[in-house]
Amino acid sequence: MAGTLGRVLGLACVNILLLLLFSNNSVYSQSIVRNLPGFHGDLPFKLETGYTATGEKDDVELFYYFVESERNPADDPLVVWIAGGPGCSSLRAFFYEIGPLTFDYSRSKDEKPSLLLNPYSWTKVSNVIYLDTPVGTGFSYARSSDAYRTSDTLSSKHVYNFIRKWLIDHPRFISNPLYVTGVSYSGIVIPIITQEIYNGNEAGNEPQMNIKGYMIGNPLTDRNIDFNSRIPYANRMALLSDELFESAKENCQGNYISVNPSNGLCAKNLKEVEENLNFIYGYQILEPSCGLVVSGTSSLRKSRVLNSHRKNLFNPLRLPQQHQQPRCRGDTYDYYLVWANDRNVQRALRIREGTIREWEACNTDHYLVGKDDTETYSYNVASSVPYHRNLTNKNCRALIFSGDHDLVVPYIGTEKWIRSLDLTVESSWAPWFVDHEVAGYGTTFSHNDYSLTFATVKGGGHAAPEYKPEECLAMVDRWFAQSPL
Amino acid sequence: MAGTLGRVLGLACVNILLLLLFSNNSVYSQSIVRNLPGFHGDLPFKLETGYTATGEKDDVELFYYFVESERNPADDPLVVWIAGGPGCSSLRAFFYEIGPLTFDYSRSKDEKPSLLLNPYSWTKVSNVIYLDTPVGTGFSYARSSDAYRTSDTLSSKHVYNFIRKWLIDHPRFISNPLYVTGVSYSGIVIPIITQEIYNGNEAGNEPQMNIKGYMIGNPLTDRNIDFNSRIPYANRMALLSDELFESAKENCQGNYISVNPSNGLCAKNLKEVEENLNFIYGYQILEPSCGLVVSGTSSLRKSRVLNSHRKNLFNPLRLPQQHQQPRCRGDTYDYYLVWANDRNVQRALRIREGTIREWEACNTDHYLVGKDDTETYSYNVASSVPYHRNLTNKNCRALIFSGDHDLVVPYIGTEKWIRSLDLTVESSWAPWFVDHEVAGYGTTFSHNDYSLTFATVKGGGHAAPEYKPEECLAMVDRWFAQSPL
Incomplete structure (x- = not known):
């Protein structure tokens, strides 16, 4: 970072x-x-x-x-x-x-x-x-x-x-x-x-x-409203069973984001939810997630973490060499990382020299997963x-x-x-x-x-x-x- | 037919x-x-x-x-x-x-x-x-x-x-x-x-x-069970609004297939459902329906009618000439219609001559949309x-x-x-x-x-x-x- x-x-x-x-x-x-x-x-x-x-x-x-x-x-x-x-x-x-x-x-x-x-x-x-x-x-x-x-x-x-x-x-x-x-x-x-x-x-x-x-x-x-809609939505879209959804709804009383730590039944349900959604590509549930996993974070968070951190994973050799759209959507984003960090591009765009160290797709100083305040951004x-x-x-x-x-x-x-x-x-x-x-x-x-x-x-x-x-x-x-x- | x-x-x-x-x-x-x-x-x-x-x-x-x-x-x-x-x-x-x-x-x-x-x-x-x-x-x-x-x-x-x-x-x-x-x-x-x-x-x-x-x-x-699940499913998959779904569920009492003709509220809801689903490709809701419409039949029926009748629409000139999978899934089926009706194919398969007039993808004598008995098939x-x-x-x-x-x-x-x-x-x-x-x-x-x-x-x-x-x-x-x- x-x-x-x-x-x-x-x-x-x-x-x-x-x-x-x-x-x-x-x-x-x-x-x-x-x-x-x-x-x-x-x-x-x-x-x-x-x-x-x-x-x-x-x-x-x-x-x-x-x-x-x-x-x-x-x-x-x-x-x-x-x-x-x-x-x-x-x-x-x-x-x-x-x-x-x-x-x-x-x-x-x-x-x-x-x-x-x-x-x-x-x-x-x-x-x-x-x-x-x-x-x-x-x-x-x-x-x-x-x-x-x-x-x-x-x-x-x-x-x-x-x-x-x-x-x-x-x-x-x-x-x-x-x-x-x-x-x-x-x-x-x-x-x-x-x-x-x-x-x-x-x-x-x-x-x-x-x-x-x-x-x-x-x-x-x-x-x-938005974060709490993820679990019912996942149920609608056949990613969570009716049983687990109904149980979670009852045990968590429809609140899945700020759970009382003493509510063990809800926590258990949410762990199961987690296991069911962990490998889903949250941005489009039918697309491949491409196996990128950050352990210990929820899948709903994971994709965001990965995208914001993606520059750290970047390796030009990983860029697809074949004449087709990359299979993993995340790989398509490697291209603008390369492009925007190219000195010739920055000259063409009339970027003022010395104003930024490295171009980032998402500024990880501001952008944290839990949407809790960071040192530099107050949500x-x-x-x-x-x-x-x-x-x-x-x-x-x-x-x-x-x-x-x-x-x-x-x-x-x-x-x-x-x-x-x-x-x-x-x-x-x-x-x-x-x-x-x-x-x-x-x-x-x-x-x-x-x-x-x-x-x-x-x-x-x-x-x-x-x-x-x-x-x-x-x-x-x-x-x-x-x-x- | x-x-x-x-x-x-x-x-x-x-x-x-x-x-x-x-x-x-x-x-x-x-x-x-x-x-x-x-x-x-x-x-x-x-x-x-x-x-x-x-x-x-x-x-x-x-x-x-x-x-x-x-x-x-x-x-x-x-x-x-x-x-x-x-x-x-x-x-x-x-x-x-x-x-x-x-x-x-x-x-x-x-x-x-x-x-x-x-x-x-x-x-x-x-x-x-x-x-x-x-x-x-x-x-x-x-x-x-x-x-x-x-x-x-x-x-x-x-x-x-x-x-x-x-x-x-x-x-x-x-x-x-x-x-x-x-x-x-x-x-x-x-x-x-x-x-x-x-x-x-x-x-x-x-x-x-x-x-x-x-x-x-x-x-x-x-x-x-199966036919009545279509309306709640369409609601889950963002094709029907919650309002219409809830209204239909109440007015039709969850029965959407054999509706009492005197139940005007249910009939009105089902007409709206029809309007919402009429152009959806029922076999895979995200694929194009390719504009094939049989007026007066529901979309849920339509695709079946069309597929069974597809041979009547068949025109070899319509076959895609480009080097790619046809955009409309229905067009891919033209190929086996052509293939199975080819005399050389039938000889290769050792089809007994004179036993069938024309090879059909689906026999329209047996296969009717409402699943009511036909002259030749008792459901x-x-x-x-x-x-x-x-x-x-x-x-x-x-x-x-x-x-x-x-x-x-x-x-x-x-x-x-x-x-x-x-x-x-x-x-x-x-x-x-x-x-x-x-x-x-x-x-x-x-x-x-x-x-x-x-x-x-x-x-x-x-x-x-x-x-x-x-x-x-x-x-x-x-x-x-x-x-x-």
Whole structure:
């Protein structure tokens, strides 16, 4: 693990130099990138990268990748993408979920990842800012060790300020419909960020943002509801027997996450649950787990630990040499680790030298499995339901989508907290289609000027666009256009 | 539809000739097949085809494909495979499920299907008789229109007699452990056939058969339990909302198959269920349904109708020309329709000329969607649970497996009737593994000398070996060896 101490010491050493170099950094804050290592020729879309200083002392430098809509940048929505974790880079979305490029597994070799265009990039229909947030994520960095410490609420303020400054720097996008989006842990911060935007508008902050709503996939929303939904979900999906599920429900009284240590029957049931789920790939229960085991941690935790620690396991020789998609999904992530740590790539992206030691997929300082506070991250919002509830009083649209084969944030937990909002059903549960096939099911709720669409993505995992890119692009395109799914 | 009348007329015309030709047909009853059209060179396994006359007047000619175990024919089990339908040919199992050959989609063209070896054939570990039963199925035929009429119980007697005669003709397999196996509708007849064998042994019939048990995948067992499990299963798998499911459960009182016409609330709920499931591919809910719709029938029925009628839709130009597995599973079935109707193939298989007009994947005379009696088939066993229950008093082993993504005979219905047998749990629900991955879950029950293993096949459809061949071969090999899954 890189370790907080190492990072902060590293930062201390370069701080003075950085302050000199970038004390007035507006001239360096954005660059058009025309070529990228691994992609042959000029990029056929408009990519800009840059930093925006935020935080009270402007000592938080958030890095972003911005891709203009390949359709109609002037009118298409502006989407700000917040990755999960917290602390996972938005490059994951850029390459594996909703970005314009992906890896060409048939041509990538060892340490030379090769890129190709993703026909289902959300940039086909929207302008997307892929943002590295919170501070310490991806290429984002802090100018002081104090600024490296953050939280759900603080990082949300930083994102709000980021958007404000970014729009001031890019005034031609101020009038585009604005949506805050992301997956997984961003379910905690996106409603907060969206609320900040409404608050800012109401406070008269400039520029007034054309906020239209938010969109989150397999969102962590409420620790109790979401984590407690894993066991009933596993039962539904034939991973746990009815007997064990019923026993656990009774003995643990439906609470599987903060169990009274004196409750031996519940503990026994949970141990059996553990044994049943230990080798399941939680992100998509039908995919291979590829035998990666961290002893003593639950499978629900395991995959997260492994992904965050994956860089430690990295070995270029392990990269698949055959001309096909790797069998193990985790292996596909080796490619962006190689790519983002390549000096030529960092030069192409205009990464400021010396600002980060090593690019990590997920910052292990912030990102711990139990979602207990770390030295540098305070998980100070246990549930974003109150923020959703506040937003139901705004003129606001929400799209909540769930890959229905995800054990990490199962769709039934999401259904549960949505139901708790007591909205009016506008259109009842019905299939939605892509290419004449059922792509999932959707239902729409409303409350005054608030509208919430909940959609499952059939066969999708955590997060859905990685597994069902064509379906998810169709889904958002229709939703942006206010058409039925 | 070929139509009963046509068949019987056709039979009438050829009856006299047939009687002359085959009045003493024992010399023609079995043939070693060394080559098959579509497969280059000699078959690297021992294939025998033949007919065995059964029925009171020996006027039912059941056709079989027998493949010797590629491991140790003398000691490996002897497996009799009964396909579903009723009326579907065992060639489906031979090519798509557990047989030694399959189609090479990358080389098959138009009307020239190309064959390759299936590394996961059950013939790697057992001697398999792929039997065309009941009469009128595949290449099996009747010598009289009377003999063409059959039922669950009558066809089961025919199979018992078939096995008896086959063993008399093949005495070296009499001592091999014998298992009756199959999938889907064979869940009705396999317990009956197995019971016939135990009864026959007890009655002192010769040869005494070395019956060890039976094995059925996604078995139709009890119309009430199995068909009524579809709606709760669809809810579990995120295809129906909790609201609709709860409403239907209440209004229909859990009975969704024979609804009182005056129950308008239930009818309304079932119409909504219909709308939600209409475009789902029932055999594996995550696969594309490929847009085939028969209006006015439920999706649960539709796929069956379509598959049985598929020959009418057949158009060689529709066969995929690209070097890949067809996207639509139904398209893969075109290949065996072409293959089995090829005159050269029929000569190679030693099909008796003039005995059938056209080879059908499923005999549409017998095989109707509602499982109501047809002119030629009496569905006279609504539930095979009493047969299972009888067998619990025998020295008998049962393996019941369920592809857990099958909406046609969902695993939860299977669990329910197994539970109704009131067996003792020998080993509780736990994952089983193939290649270090969870292949499904299993649990074993017992009652005196009876043992029943229930196993899910994760991600499998109806029937599981078609979707998860490697996993299913490992499963049966372990089960034959009396090892834990």
